[in-house]
Amino acid sequence: MIIRSPDQVPRVTALKRFPMPRNLGVSPESRIEQGRTWPAPVRAGRVKAFEIYRYDPDLEGNPRIDTFEVDLDACGPMVLDALIWIKNTVDSTLTFRRSCREGICGSCAMNIDGTNWLACTRFIADLATPATIYPLANMRIIKDLIPDLTHVFAQYALIQPWLRSKTPPPERERLQSPEERSRLDDHYECILCFCCTSGCPSHWWNGDRFLGPAVLLQANRWLVDSRDEATGERLDELEDPFRLYRCHTILNCTRTCPKGLNPGKSIANIKRMLLERRT
Amino acid sequence: MTNSTPKRLRPLSPNIQIYRPQLTSVLSIANRISGIVLSLYAILLVVWLVAAAAGPHAYSTAQVIIRSWAGQILLFGCTFSFFLHLCGSIRHLIWDAGYGFELRTIYASGWTVVLVSSALTLLSWIISMVLAG
Amino acid sequence: MDNEGMRSPLGRALGLGSARTGVEQWWRERVSALALVPLTVWFAASLMVHTGSDYATFIAWLRTPIVSILMVLLLAGIFYHTALGLQVVIEDYFHSGLKTLALLGMRFGCCGLAVAGILATLRIAFGR
Numbered sequence: 001m002i003i004r005s006p007d008q009v010p011r012v013t014a015l016k017r018f019p020m021p022r023n024l025g026v027s028p029e030s031r032i033e034q035g036r037t038w039p040a041p042v043r044a045g046r047v048k049a050f051e052i053y054r055y056d057p058d059l060e061g062n063p064r065i066d067t068f069e070v071d072l073d074a075c076g077p078m079v080l081d082a083l084i085w086i087k088n089t090v091d092s093t094l095t096f097r098r099s100c101r102e103g104i105c106g107s108c109a110m111n112i113d114g115t116n117w118l119a120c121t122r123f124i125a126d127l128a129t130p131a132t133i134y135p136l137a138n139m140r141i142i143k144d145l146i147p148d149l150t151h152v153f154a155q156y157a158l159i160q161p162w163l164r165s166k167t168p169p170p171e172r173e174r175l176q177s178p179e180e181r182s183r184l185d186d187h188y189e190c191i192l193c194f195c196c197t198s199g200c201p202s203h204w205w206n207g208d209r210f211l212g213p214a215v216l217l218q219a220n221r222w223l224v225d226s227r228d229e230a231t232g233e234r235l236d237e238l239e240d241p242f243r244l245y246r247c248h249t250i251l252n253c254t255r256t257c258p259k260g261l262n263p264g265k266s267i268a269n270i271k272r273m274l275l276e277r278r279t
Numbered sequence: 280m281t282n283s284t285p286k287r288l289r290p291l292s293p294n295i296q297i298y299r300p301q302l303t304s305v306l307s308i309a310n311r312i313s314g315i316v317l318s319l320y321a322i323l324l325v326v327w328l329v330a331a332a333a334g335p336h337a338y339s340t341a342q343v344i345i346r347s348w349a350g351q352i353l354l355f356g357c358t359f360s361f362f363l364h365l366c367g368s369i370r371h372l373i374w375d376a377g378y379g380f381e382l383r384t385i386y387a388s389g390w391t392v393v394l395v396s397s398a399l400t401l402l403s404w405i406i407s408m409v410l411a412g
Numbered sequence: 413m414d415n416e417g418m419r420s421p422l423g424r425a426l427g428l429g430s431a432r433t434g435v436e437q438w439w440r441e442r443v444s445a446l447a448l449v450p451l452t453v454w455f456a457a458s459l460m461v462h463t464g465s466d467y468a469t470f471i472a473w474l475r476t477p478i479v480s481i482l483m484v485l486l487l488a489g490i491f492y493h494t495a496l497g498l499q500v501v502i503e504d505y506f507h508s509g510l511k512t513l514a515l516l517g518m519r520f521g522c523c524g525l526a527v528a529g530i531l532a533t534l535r536i537a538f539g540r
Contacts, residue, residue, distance in 0.1 A: 002386045003302075015300045022296055027365055030290040088289050111292075114299025138294035148289060154421035201304060204294045206506055209427055240430040241503065245438055248311075249374050250373060250498070251303040251385055265380035274435045315501065318494045325487075325529040331474070332532035332539070335467045361456065368445050375442055403460055411464035 006257055009126040010020055016114055016128070035064030038090050044071035049130035050082060052094070055141050063141065066091075070231050072124060079133070080108050080119040083145075089254050095144040103258065106193030111137055116195035118258045136198035136205065154196050155211050159219045159237070164230035180226040187221035190214065196253035196263050202246045210246035211238075213253035213263030220266035223273060232277075247271075302389045310367035313360040320357045358403055362396040437496060444493035451486045471536060480537040484530050491526035495519055 001010060012113040023031045040047045047069050055063040068086050075085035087094045097107040101120045108119040111134040113127050124131070139147030140243055165174075197203050197212035211219070219238055222228050238244045239244055244267070285383040294401055298304075344350050370388050374377050413499075462470055473479060495518065529537045 002383055002390070004383045013299070017297050018295060018300055020296060022293075024296060024298070029288050029297040030293075032293065037281065053292070057289070096344065111297065114297060115301070132297070134297050137292055137298055139292050140289040141292050142289065147292065152423060153426035157422050158425045185504045192336070198294075199298065201295070201308075202504070206364065208424075216293065217300060234433050237430045239432055239434050241434045241437070243430060245434045246504070248307065249371060250307040251380075252301065254382055255301055255303045262380055262382075264374075265377075266379065268374060268377055271375070271435075271438065275439060278435060311501065314494075314497050318498060321490055322492060322525060324490075325525045325532070328483075328487075328529050328532040328536075331471065332535040338467050338470075358456075361452065365449065365452065369449065372442065372445060403456065407460045407463040410461060 003255070005273070006255060006260055007121070013128075016253055024270035029062065031062050031186055033062050033064045037067040038069065038086075039170050040069035040071055041089070043072040044069070046071070048072055048082075048124065050086070051130050052086075052133045052134060052145070053135055053141075054094075054144055056093070057143055059259075070124075074098075076252055077125070078121045079112055079124055079127070079131075081250055082124055082236060083133075084117060093144075095146055097146055104191060106191035107197075109193035109195050110135055111198075116199045116256045116258075118193060118195070121258060136194060138198055138204045140240045147194075150192060151207070152212065152214065153192075155215045156192070156218065159211070159222070159234070160230075161218050161222060163222075163225070164233070165227070166229045174227040176226055183223060183224040183226070185264065187217060187224075189259050190217055190221075190261055193258065195258055196254050196261075199252045201250055201252065202248060206242060206246050209242035211243050213247075213267065216244065216270060217261065217266045218249070218261040220270050222269060223240065231273075235270075235274055235277065238270060244270060244278070246275075295355070296306075301388055306367060306389050306392060310364060310371070313364040313367070316356070316360040317364055320360070323353075323357075355404070359396070359400045362399040362403075366392040366396045366399075436474060437499075441493065441496040441500075444489055445494065447485075447492055448489045451482065452487055455486055474533070474536050475539075477537075480533060483533045487526055487529040487533065491522045491529075495522040498522075 001012070003010065009063055028268040032053070050068045050070055051065050052068060054066045068090060070082045070085060072082075074089075075081045078101075079094055080101060083094065084098075087096075088221075094108070095205055096119070098120065099105040099107045101108075103118050107120070109116060110119055111132075112119065112122050113132055116136055119133075133145065135145045136147045138151070142148050154211055163174075175209060192214060193212050194212075196217075197207075197214045203210055203212040216238075219234065221236055228234075247267050249264060249268070251264045254265070255259075257263065327341050327345075331335040345354060370379075370392055373388070379385065458473075462473065465473075474483065498518050499515060502511060502518060506514050
C-alpha cells in the first residue's frame, strides 16, 4: 500500500516487530520483565487492553510491562485520554509527560504500536488489540514513559540554533523576501518532540556522535536562512563522518514525523550544499 | 551529600526489539545486506576469473561446481542480491540528486524497487535458461 | 550516551569536534556507484548470453580488447565501491579497537582481490 501522509495508519501490517527475542542484546538494567494486569471496572462497556512499559527508579527491579484494560466509553478518543483515564481511575503512579493535548508542544511523544507518535494526536481506534505503549525508542528512561532528553538537547545546542551574523544589525528588521522566507517552511514547525531521532536506526547505533534527524533539520533551517551569515562555519561543523554522514537515507524520520515534516529531505539538502561548495 | 550507593544506571528503552518494520527501514537494511552479500560474491567472482585464467581444467572444475544444485542456489542468491542492490542504489542516487522525498513517492519508489528487482531476477533466469537450451 | 565522567552534556555531544571531512568519501561512493550501473548490467547480460558456451568461446570473448578493458574497469569499480561501502558498514557497527582491525583487514582484502582479478583478466587478454 502507498502511504500518502505520516498520520495514515496502515490497514494491514505484515509484521508488528522484527521477529527476535524481546530482550535480545539488551543490557541487564534494561531487560523488560512481565508486570501485572489491571482489569477493567465491572460495568465497563467497550474494553481495550493497553500494554504499557513501566519503570520505577525508586524501587528495585527492572522495567516491566503492565496490562491495563481501559473502558473506552469513559475516556476521550486519543491515546493520551486513555493514559489520563488510567492515571485518574486505575493506577495513579503511571507517569508521562503531557501539556497542550493538541499536538503542538511535543511533550507526549512515545512509541505507540511500534511507531513513534504524539499520544494526543493518535486515535485509540487506529490501534491494534492489545495496544502497546513504550517510551521513545533508545532513550534512557527516567520513569515509566519519560525519556531523558538531555543528550539530544545537547546535540541541538551544538549546532548553535541562533542567528550568527557579522554585519552590524540594521536599524529595523533584517529584510527577507517571501521566497527566502518560504525556505524556512517545513523547518520552523518542528516541535522538537524527537520522534524522528528516536526512530532512526543510525541514531540507535551511533547516537553519541550522530546528530540525528531533528537536529539536522534545524541545522538546515539555519543554513537556508538568508539572514544568517555563518553558513560556511556551520557547514564546516557539520561535515563529519559521524555528525552528518551517519545518515544513510533510511527515511524512518520522514515516515514517523507527527507534524508531517521531512528531515530526510533537509539532510539531503545539507549534503548537496557540502558537495556544491567543493565543486 | 554522601554517595555511599552508586547511582543506578537508567534503563534504555527498547529500540529494534519493538519498533515496527516499515518499508523505509526494511528496504534500507535490505540494500545494505544485499551489498554485503555482493561483496562476498565478489570474492567468488575473482576465484572464478582466476580459474578461467588458469586453464580449461580449472575452469571446468569451476563450471561443475556452479552447475551443481548448491551452485545454482548460490547463483540465484547472487542474481537476486544484485538486482535488489542495483534498484535500491538507483533509488538512493535519485534521493542524493534531491528528488523523491515526499512520503507518497518514497513508498511508490520502494514498492517499485521490490517489484522490479524480483521481476528482473526471474527474467534473467528465464532468459539464461532459454539461451542455454 | 552514558556519562562515565563529569563532562557536561554539551561537552559530551561536542566530543572531539568536527572532522571537517566526509564529503569526499560520500561523493566517491556515489561516483563509483554511477559507473558500476552500466558496467554490472553489461556483465550480467554478457553472462546470460554466454550461459552454456564452452571454454574456448568464452576465453575468445574475454580476450577481445573491449571486453578486457570493461572487465578491468568492472573489477576496479566493484572493489573501490565495496571498500567505501564496507567502510561505512564497519564504522556503523564496530567501535573501539576492533573497528581499526576490521577496516584494515577489509581494505587489504579488497586491494588484494582487485589485483588478483585484474591480473587474471590481463593474463587471459595477453595469454597465448
